Amino acid sequence: MQRVTGIGGVFLRARDADALKAWYRDHLGIEVSAWGGHRFFWQAGGSTTWSVFEADSDYFGDARQPFMLNFRVDDLDAMLAQLRAAGVKVVDEVEDGEFGRFGWVYDAEDNRVELWQPPRGQ
Template sequence: MERVTGIGGIFLRARDGEALRAWYAEHLGVDMGEWGGKQFEWTAGGSTTWAVFDADAEHLGEPTQSFMVNYRVADLDAMLAQLRAAGVKVSDEVSDTDYGRFGWAHDIEGNKFELWQPPAGE
């Protein structure tokens, strides 16, 4: 049987694509290509997690949000401070786990996203 070998991309539907692309470029440093997206190159030791959550899971944000993107960052505290300074809606909660540190924020269309700082050395 053939099997999926990884996540090849994440695609967001936007009410205002131009504004949302500009927001991600400004606040998360996602430099968009002419085609409207960014291709991230993997490095050794990188991974992508794929999971299914129940409909009532609060982790994904509002019940109308059917997905959430997790972005890997080098310094979670610095990224959260940068977003707060720019007036972005950022959760006060930070979760420290064996898998790393996690924080959450919302883009200009209200999509909740997760920021992940892997453990040192990963």
């Protein structure tokens, strides 16, 4: 049987694609190529997680949000401070656990986005 070997991409529908691309560029540093996206290349130890949540989970914020992006960062505290200084809506709670540190922000279209700082050495 053939199996999926990883997540090849995440694709978003936007009410204003240019404005949403600009938000991700300006606040998370994601440079958008001429073809409309960005390719991330993994280093040793990198991984991508796929998970399914119950329909009534509040983990994504608004119950109408069908998915949530999770971006890996090197320094969660510095990233959250930078986003707060830029006027981005940042959730005050930060979660620390065995899988690393997690924080949340809202993009230009009010989608909850998760930021993840992996444990040291991962």
